[in-house]
Amino acid sequence: METGRGSVTRTYLTTAEVADYLRLKERKVYDLVRQGAMPCVRVTGKLLFPRQSIDLWLMNHLEGDRASSRPVPVVLAGSQDPLLEWAVRESGAGLALLCHGSGDGVRRLLAGEAMVAGLHLLDAHGGGYNRPEALGLSGMRDLVMVRWAMRRQGLLLAPDNPLGITALEDLAGETVRLAHRQPDAGAQRLLTWLLARAGIEASRLRFTAHPSLNEDDLALAVRQGEADAGLGVEAAARRQGLAFVPLHEEAFDLALRRRSYFEPPIQRLFAFAREARFAERAEALGGYDIGELGRVIYNA
Numbered sequence: 001m002e003t004g005r006g007s008v009t010r011t012y013l014t015t016a017e018v019a020d021y022l023r024l025k026e027r028k029v030y031d032l033v034r035q036g037a038m039p040c041v042r043v044t045g046k047l048l049f050p051r052q053s054i055d056l057w058l059m060n061h062l063e064g065d066r067a068s069s070r071p072v073p074v075v076l077a078g079s080q081d082p083l084l085e086w087a088v089r090e091s092g093a094g095l096a097l098l099c100h101g102s103g104d105g106v107r108r109l110l111a112g113e114a115m116v117a118g119l120h121l122l123d124a125h126g127g128g129y130n131r132p133e134a135l136g137l138s139g140m141r142d143l144v145m146v147r148w149a150m151r152r153q154g155l156l157l158a159p160d161n162p163l164g165i166t167a168l169e170d171l172a173g174e175t176v177r178l179a180h181r182q183p184d185a186g187a188q189r190l191l192t193w194l195l196a197r198a199g200i201e202a203s204r205l206r207f208t209a210h211p212s213l214n215e216d217d218l219a220l221a222v223r224q225g226e227a228d229a230g231l232g233v234e235a236a237a238r239r240q241g242l243a244f245v246p247l248h249e250e251a252f253d254l255a256l257r258r259r260s261y262f263e264p265p266i267q268r269l270f271a272f273a274r275e276a277r278f279a280e281r282a283e284a285l286g287g288y289d290i291g292e293l294g295r296v297i298y299n300a
Helices: 005-011 015-022 026-034 051-062 082-091 102-110 168-172 186-198 215-223 234-239 258-262 264-272 276-285
Strands: 041-043 046-050 075-078 096-098 116-119 143-157 229-233 243-257 296-299
Touching (some): 015 026, 015 046, 015 051, 082 143, 082 264, 102 116, 143 258, 229 234, 234 276, 243 258, 258 264
Parallel strands (some): 075 096
16 A cells, blocks of 8 residues: 555645546636535545546546436435445445346446445455456456455344354364355355355255355345354344354445446445444444555456
8 A cells, every 4th residue: 555645646646636637627626616516525625636537537528428327216226235235325435236146237237227236256366356357347348346444244143152163164063054155146156156265065964955045145044044154244144143253354446437436325324334323333343454445456
């Protein structure tokens, strides 16, 4: 992570600098800010312009492909995330939540059925998370991916962990019922990878009859005694009062079209995420690292 005065200069532009960069008069910059048409932040009353956001804004206004400018539903699809769902409600972003897994989010984004998709899909072959080429998103010429958070994934267990489960190997016991997700969910893909890395064959495990369609459903299955364990995020375990065994840290990112990044619902969400109470909530939920929140990790 960059530190020092030089990194601030590279990361943020002043009003005069952004006017020079865009070949605009400063008065025009102020007009665009007042209209909510240009991304900026206020620090002690002074306007600063994130360089990455300004570059996205500029590219968006240079786009020649109008096929991608068709209106899309103001919907957040993809994977469920407790911090993200809370932020959507508290920010008044106006995004409808339709969270049925990362794979579903990819499909809805490609079909124009969602404005933004939350993803945490591990590329078991190439390594890393949410790689567009591995997700089938590399054909989107205006795709942008923005970091939301790093999250701790692990085993969600009944309160007080009555079976004494401390590692993946303990799931192979004949009496352990394992809750699971649909095949294209990020958590299920991660579970498959973790089992393979540990040399545990899935055939040795006793899965519940039906998959849980989101994080809450899986946590409830464990809480209500329908399963003894399941893979999920620490925040979901805390919310249901479950025991938790950490196994892995993952990236949770937001995928959207470039023009959608500047729509009011998305800008309201990210503006809210810069407030102190957002950081306090992330700490209270547990298992989050929001140090890179808002960083553009892919720009087609």
